[in-house]
Amino acid sequence: MSNGVIFDLDGTLVDTNYLHVVTWWEAFRRRGHDILMMDIHGAIGRADRALIEYLLPSADDEEAQALTDAHAELYKPRLGEVRPVPGAGELLHRLARAGLQVVVGTSAHKDDAERLIGVAGAQDAVTAIVHAQDVERSKPDPEPVRQALDKAGLAPGDAVFVGDSVWDALAARGAGVECVGVRTGGIDTASLTDAGARVVYKDCAELLDHLDQSPIARLLTG
Incomplete structure (x- = not known):
């Protein structure tokens, strides 16, 4: 080998980490969840569903998908800014x-x-x-x-x-x-x-x- x-x-x-923090924060807010940026930062590095489960254990499949979609909608347009x-x-x-x-x-x-x-x-x-x-x-x-x-x-x-x-x-x-x-x-x-x-x-x-x-x-x- x-x-x-x-x-x-x-x-x-x-x-990209802080860009993820801001866009996840906004995604949670859109769905009526007030999650501290500090806590979101601590969860960055987990995949989408694992991050949601870590920060919002009460989220069901429908809510988790809505949050994932909201994050993608906010994050993807900003990929061109990444260095x-x-x-x-x-x-x-x-x-x-x-x-x-x-x-x-x-x-x-x-x-x-x-x-x-x-x-x-x-x-x-x-x-x-x-x-x-x-x-x-x-x-x-x-x-x-x-x-x-x-x-x-x-x-x-x-x-x-x-x-x-x-x-x-x-x-x-x-x-x-x-x-x-x-x-x-x-x-x-x-x-x-x-x-x-x-x-x-x-x-x-x-x-x-x-x-x-x-x-x-x-x-x-x-």
């Missing part, structure tokens, strides 16, 4: 040139995931994508990470996961994959470390600058 790095997308490679986080494309290309599998494992839907990978400037570096439609359970369940491993033909010990949320770190830990955290999703170092991240960087650019001292270094020489 080869070595590889699995990346989360929203908040890790592209600067990559510093160093995202450069990091993925550096890993691909080194012969590593570069995989994206995201809670985003397929069309959004492909578009956002394009925003990051990394289409030609990514070898596989696992998106929301590929899994039954979202992070923090380890299923998305395990699916990413299977899709790329990676063993847990031959991969590192890079993510920005507590849910990313918990999912990676559950799948037996070492996790590197980045703070571009707005989550602090202590929270990411407590959830299982071995080391935390400000962003992809800082990770790239310290690549040879990071957990990914062992994959480059393995």
